[in-house]
Amino acid sequence: xxxxxxxxxxxEPVSALDLxxxxxxDLAQTLAEARTAYESPDLFAxxxxxxxxxxxxxxxxxxxxxxxxxxxxxxLYRKDHRDDAAILAFTDALIxxxxxxxxxxLVRKDLADLYFGLHYYDEAGGLYRRIVxxxxxxxxxxxxxxxxxxxxxxxxxxxxxxQQVVKLEPGNYFAQYNLGLALVAKQQYLPAKQCFxxxxxxxxxxxxxxxxxxxxxxxxxxxxxxxxxxRRLVDRAIAMTPQNHYAYLFxxxxxxDQKEPARAYEEVRKAARLAPKDPAVREALSSVLQNxxxxxxxxxxxxxxxxx
Numbered sequence: 085x086x087x088x089x090x091x092x093x094x095x096e097p098v099s100a101l102d103l104x105x106x107x108x109x110d111l112a113q114t115l116a117e118a119r120t121a122y123e124s125p126d127l128f129a130x131x132x133x134x135x136x137x138x139x140x141x142x143x144x145x146x147x148x149x150x151x152x153x154x155x156x157x158x159x160l161y162r163k164d165h166r167d168d169a170a171i172l173a174f175t176d177a178l179i180x181x182x183x184x185x186x187x188x189x190l191v192r193k194d195l196a197d198l199y200f201g202l203h204y205y206d207e208a209g210g211l212y213r214r215i216v217x218x219x220x221x222x223x224x225x226x227x228x229x230x231x232x233x234x235x236x237x238x239x240x241x242x243x244x245x246x247q248q249v250v251k252l253e254p255g256n257y258f259a260q261y262n263l264g265l266a267l268v269a270k271q272q273y274l275p276a277k278q279c280f281x282x283x284x285x286x287x288x289x290x291x292x293x294x295x296x297x298x299x300x301x302x303x304x305x306x307x308x309x310x311x312x313x314x315r316r317l318v319d320r321a322i323a324m325t326p327q328n329h330y331a332y333l334f335x336x337x338x339x340x341d342q343k344e345p346a347r348a349y350e351e352v353r354k355a356a357r358l359a360p361k362d363p364a365v366r367e368a369l370s371s372v373l374q375n376x377x378x379x380x381x382x383x384x385x386x387x388x389x390x391x392x
Contacts, residue, residue, distance in 0.1 A: 118156040148184035205232040257286040273307035295325040329358035
């Protein structure tokens with residue numbers, strides 16, 4: 085018969101088995117509080133959830149448990165806008181997840197989405213690829229993989245992924261829009277136009293989506309050397325959503341193409357007031373100040389993706 089070890093907890097002897105049960109109970113409570121903090125709009129609950137998780141991690145639980153704690157810590161860090169800390173926590177969870185395989189798909193998704201939001205398309209694409217390999221029917225991951233490939237310049241691969249999405253979900257606005265962008269990059273303007281038209285129809289009454297679809301159609305008009313139509317579509321997008329800084333950026337490029345740098349500069353200034361931190365605004369300003377005048381086809385090919 086095996087001897088049972090006892091420890092002193094407070095003033096009472098406690099068996100190793102009882103300690104293990106108590107630790108598991110504390111861990112379950114910490115994770116439950118982390119989930120509540122993640123779903124709560126209360127900032128205090130968020131901060132308290134982070135502190136509880138950090139203390140639980142400092143207690144050095146088993147690797148499988150530690151992976152789950154790190155995962156939730158990453159989620160709370162991300163909600164707290166601490167992206168670098170979230171990346172480290174998610175990365176730790178991926179490594180430790182070998183002892184807790186059930187957590188790995190969740191970690192990959194959250195880390196991929198975080199990288200995607202930060203425009204780290206190489207890192208995000210690698211994770212989305214792993215997700216798609218494990219879940220071929222995951223159209224959100226497949227669509228975002230397509231966007232990553234498009235942003236990295238792998239247009240043929242991007243088109244392949246996005247076509248698989250629209251084949252199964254022809255009314256998927258984001259897939260149609262981003263497929264249109266990839267086709268524009270390949271100078272396939274007529275198929276791209278069809279995608280943007282489908283995106284426009286799928287927008288229903290959402291003015292933001294309608295506006296972006298109009299900008300996509302304007303890009304195809306540029307590629308087809310239909311300058312007047314491109315201008316009409318951009319003006320329509322601006323009238324529909326005056327707060328859409330992308331519309332002003334593309335309007336500025338049209339003015340550059342028409343060799344009207346002063347009007348182009350005014351459009352960039354409007355975009356800068358709406359989204360001063362967007363790198364696309366700084367790029368446009370630099371282009372205007374250098375008096376760059378790209379041709380219609382190059383205009384058509386520069387665009388920002390919309391996440392699936």
